Amino acid sequence: MARVPLRRDVVTEQVATLDVPLVELVDRLLNRGVVLTGEVTISVAGVDLIYLGLSVVLSGVDTIRRHGADI
Amino acid sequence: MSLLLRAIVAAEDAGVAADLGLFSVSGTRAAALASAWDTARAAGEAELLDHHRIVQAVFERVPCLPARFGSAFADEEALRLRLALREVDLAAQLVRLGHRCELAITCAWREQEALPRATIVPARSGRAYLERGLTQMRVERARERRAEAIVARLLSELAIEPAFIRHRICPRPAVAVSMSVLVTRDEIEEMSSRVERLGAQLGDVTTVMQGPWAPYTFAVSE
Numbered sequence: 001m002a003r004v005p006l007r008r009d010v011v012t013e014q015v016a017t018l019d020v021p022l023v024e025l026v027d028r029l030l031n032r033g034v035v036l037t038g039e040v041t042i043s044v045a046g047v048d049l050i051y052l053g054l055s056v057v058l059s060g061v062d063t064i065r066r067h068g069a070d071i
Numbered sequence: 072m073s074l075l076l077r078a079i080v081a082a083e084d085a086g087v088a089a090d091l092g093l094f095s096v097s098g099t100r101a102a103a104l105a106s107a108w109d110t111a112r113a114a115g116e117a118e119l120l121d122h123h124r125i126v127q128a129v130f131e132r133v134p135c136l137p138a139r140f141g142s143a144f145a146d147e148e149a150l151r152l153r154l155a156l157r158e159v160d161l162a163a164q165l166v167r168l169g170h171r172c173e174l175a176i177t178c179a180w181r182e183q184e185a186l187p188r189a190t191i192v193p194a195r196s197g198r199a200y201l202e203r204g205l206t207q208m209r210v211e212r213a214r215e216r217r218a219e220a221i222v223a224r225l226l227s228e229l230a231i232e233p234a235f236i237r238h239r240i241c242p243r244p245a246v247a248v249s250m251s252v253l254v255t256r257d258e259i260e261e262m263s264s265r266v267e268r269l270g271a272q273l274g275d276v277t278t279v280m281q282g283p284w285a286p287y288t289f290a291v292s293e
Contacts (some may be wrong), residue, residue: 026122
């Protein structure tokens with residue numbers, strides 16, 4: 001299974017709060033664009049956030065923040 | 072060696088990979104551009120932005136479909152197999168989107184919430200709790216209605232074909248509208264002027280336009 005662990009610094013306050021333009025870009029990098037691979041798991045600090053069998057879903061910053069707060 | 076997918080280009084444009092230090096896996100109609108990737112490597116903000124820089128470098132040279140960050144393949148053969156399954160669709164998307172750019176238009180509320188929700192003190196009573204929730208809900212509804220009105224203004228001002236626009240209202244507390252528009256390069260300047268003109272008329276939001284980017288929002292996965 002392809003796997004790209006995501007470091008926790010993605011959820012820094014700088015990215016996740018008021019830096020709107022950067023968040024807009026990160027949202028596109030993580031949530032949009034062509035997907036070819038069948039399975040990808042993204043994790044923050046070693047904890048898998050999202051897993052889908054045949055689709056690929058990479059979490060956006062908002063989602064990462066919500067889950068990251070529980071880690 | 073694992074590969075991290077960066078972009079899809081037409082098969083005849085695969086040569087751009089060598090200019091950018093990328094690997095290319097070519098089919099008959101489309102080619103996948105990728106970088107060597109250590110799957111044990113953690114990715115963070117720097118790697119995300121690096122992905123964007125690579126995609127933009129490809130996009131500046133040839134029409135391309137940007138890859139969502141994180142598509143890693145065990146080896147070249149694995150990538151080749153996945154490309155073959157999607158090649159017809161990807162080639163069609165390249166024809167439709169490849170020569171167009173994405174502009175991101177963001178309207179952020181000038182007035183942010185006084186207190187982040189997490190820091191609000193507990194209510195003194197159940198009634199106070201419910202009243203506070205009701206007030207919050209009314210504020211959110213009012214913002215949604217205002218955001219919808221802003222979208223209507225943007226759509227009217229930009230006058231773009233509906234198929235070339237995507238938008239979300241209130242996707243985050245700080246943001247009223249997040250919009251993506253697909254334009255040709257010679258339309259960018261005019262679009263920028265229109266957004267700037269409208270932004271000056273919208274007193275309650277700060278309007279920012281970013282791009283041109285590769286068409287992330289319009290490249291579909293299925």
